[in-house]
Amino acid sequence: xxxxxxxxxxxxxxxxxxxxxxxxxxxxxxxxxxxxxxxxxxxxxxxxxxxxxxxxxxxxxxxxxxxxxxxxxxxxxxxxxxxxxxxxxxxxxxxxxxxxxxxxxxxxxxxxxxxxxxxxxxxxxxxxxxxxxxxxxxxxxxxxxxxxxxxxxxxxxxxxxxxxxxxxxxxxxxxxxxxxxxxxxxxxxxxxxxxxxxxxxxxxxxxxxxxxxxxxxxxxxxxxxxxxxxxxxxxxxxxxxxxxxxxxxxxxxxxxxxxxxxxxxxxxxxxxxxxxxxxxxxxxxxxxxxxxxxxxxxxxxxxxxxxxxxxxxxxxxxxxxxxxxxxxxxxxxxxxxxxxxxxxxxxxxxxxxx
Numbered sequence: 110x111x112x113x114x115x116x117x118x119x120x121x122x123x124x125x126x127x128x129x130x131x132x133x134x135x136x137x138x139x140x141x142x143x144x145x146x147x148x149x150x151x152x153x154x155x156x157x158x159x160x161x162x163x164x165x166x167x168x169x170x171x172x173x174x175x176x177x178x179x180x181x182x183x184x185x186x187x188x189x190x191x192x193x194x195x196x197x198x199x200x201x202x203x204x205x206x207x208x209x210x211x212x213x214x215x216x217x218x219x220x221x222x223x224x225x226x227x228x229x230x231x232x233x234x235x236x237x238x239x240x241x242x243x244x245x246x247x248x249x250x251x252x253x254x255x256x257x258x259x260x261x262x263x264x265x266x267x268x269x270x271x272x273x274x275x276x277x278x279x280x281x282x283x284x285x286x287x288x289x290x291x292x293x294x295x296x297x298x299x300x301x302x303x304x305x306x307x308x309x310x311x312x313x314x315x316x317x318x319x320x321x322x323x324x325x326x327x328x329x330x331x332x333x334x335x336x337x338x339x340x341x342x343x344x345x346x347x348x349x350x351x352x353x354x355x356x357x358x359x360x361x362x363x364x365x366x367x368x369x370x371x372x373x374x375x376x377x378x379x380x381x382x383x384x385x386x387x388x389x390x391x392x393x394x395x396x397x398x399x400x401x402x403x404x405x406x407x408x409x410x411x412x413x414x415x416x417x418x419x420x421x422x423x424x425x426x427x428x429x430x431x432x433x434x435x436x437x438x439x440x441x442x443x444x445x446x447x448x449x450x451x452x453x454x455x456x457x458x459x460x461x462x463x
Contacts, residue, residue, distance in 0.1 A: 115435070119357045122434035128358070129450040130433045131365040133459065137179050138188040138368035138379040142166040142199035145191075146226050148261035149249055151342050151349075153333040153383035154193040162385050164194075167371045169201050173208055175369050178397040180214045182463070189220035190245070192368060192376070193383050197226035203234055210239045221245035221293075224277075225262070225270050232276055241288045246274075251296040252307040258345060259295070274312045281319060292317060294326040297346030302326060334381050335426030350428045359415035360424065361431045363387070364456055367401060375400045377411055381429045386421060387411065403460035416453070 122128070144164045148155050157164075167175075179187065187209065189196050196202055209218050217240045224246045235241065248270070250256030256267045292313060294302065302310050317324040328347045330337070339349060360378075368379035369392065377387040389408040390400030403409050415424070424430065433453065451459075 116355050116357070119355075119432055119434045123358045123432075126453075128433040128453045129436055130361055130453060130456055132449040132451065133364050133456060134183045134185055135449075136186045136188060136365060137184040138190065138366065139172065139175055139179070140167070140191040140194070140368055140371045140379075141172055141189060141196060141202060141205055143191050143194045143371045144198040145194045146198060146262070146266065147195070147223060147249070150259060150261060150345055151330040151337055151347060152193060153336040156333075156336045156383065157193065158384045162370065162372065162374070162383070165371045166199050166201075167373075169204055169208075171373070172205050175392065175397065176209065176212065176215075178392075179369075180212060182398060182401070185214075185216040186242070187215065187218040188368075188379065189218055190379075191371070192379060192385075194371075195222055195226055196220045197222050197231065203231060206238055206241065210241075212240075215240060217242035219243035219245070219288075221247050223247050223249065223260075223270070224273050225266050227273055229273075229276050232273060233280065235288075236280070236284065236286055239287065243289050243291060244286075245291045245293065247293045247295060248309070248313070249295050251294065251300050251302070251305060251310055255297055255300075255346070256309075259297075259347070271308055271312065274309070274316065278312060278316055281316075285319075285321060290316075290319075290322045292322060292324050294324070295330070295347075296326065296328060298328045298348065300326070300328070331381060331429050332426065333383055334423035336383060354428050354430045356418060356420060356424070356430055356432065358418070358432050358434045359412060359453075360427075361433045362429075363411060363415065364433070369397070377408065378423075381427050382423050384423075386423050398463050401460065402463045403457050404463075408460075412457075 144166060145154050209215060219242050249260040253264060253267050256262060294313065302313065316322055330347060330349055332349050337349060342349060362380060363377040366379045368376050370376060370385055373392040374385050374388045375390045375392065376382055376385045377389050389405060399405065
């Protein structure tokens with residue numbers, strides 16, 4: 110009944126043209142690297158079209174230029190989580206974070222990591238960063254067996270994870286960080302951390318006693334726009350989201366969750382389009398101002414298509430869709446309920462003026 114009423118309300122909002130698009134200036138994503146140290150069975154990382162979106166890392170010079178272009182357009186926060194990959198596979202990531210710290214116009218930046226490619230020096234360096242607002246730590250599996258099964262990683266990688274989490278616990282006892290930490294445990298169904306005595310569970314339970322650390326646990330995963338199927342996660346003890354998303358009007362992500370890929374392509378979805386099929390331009394050919402622009406026919410056509418409920422293939426299958434005709438306060442930059450919302454008319458006016 111709740112789902113039915115929500116659909117009815119969304120249809121009414123669509124009919125009268127009442128949109129609630131999250132502030133497009135609040136966030137833009139920059140993927141400094143598309144490389145990863147794991148091959149999680151529920152992730153699209155090893156299903157990427159490597160001809161169009163190869164594994165690569167953005168140079169420091171390229172990154173600095175894209176950041177300055179983003180700030181010039183008025184963006185206030187930068188997400189660094191790759192579409193698929195881990196930010197710490199970028200060997201220059203600390204230099205890039207320091208560059209962000211020195212940008213007066215920037216409010217903050219944030220990212221998720223599986224926390225394995227770091228070492229004690231890098232973990233300590235995080236403490237010196239002034240504008241890091243959120244550090245997300247994604248942990249796959251609740252013990253060695255489930256880690257190996259879910260992440261495709263090695264026993265050595267698991268040991269490194271435990272070592273890094275143990276060091277993190279050690280330093281936060283003496284000094285509270287400037288940023289919030291979110292620990293997301295992604296593991297098998299029916300696992301209860303409260304009763305677990307596995308090594309990694311004991312460390313997590315110690316960490317989440319701190320009031321600045323949020324904790325979540327789940328065993329349900331997105332389908333990556335149809336790239337991940339039930340057969341890919343068979344016998345893993347997890348499940349793909351099975352409910353179909355009724356799509357009414359354009360998705361808020363194509364306005365407020367764009368990403369610049371490590372290869373310079375600008376994609377209209379930072380979250381679930383691993384192959385950048387929603388690419389609206391290339392920074393090797395045009396400036397960001399020209400690409401995220403209503404005068405850009407590729408971007409304009411995507412908006413118009415979705416508003417007519419004509420969705421590209423990756424969007425049709427996606428279970429991460431967020432209609433602009435519903436409230437959209439989600440994932441870090443959208444959590445703040447005080448965030449401004451805009452009508453589509455106002456967004457188009459902003460995009461058209463660039």
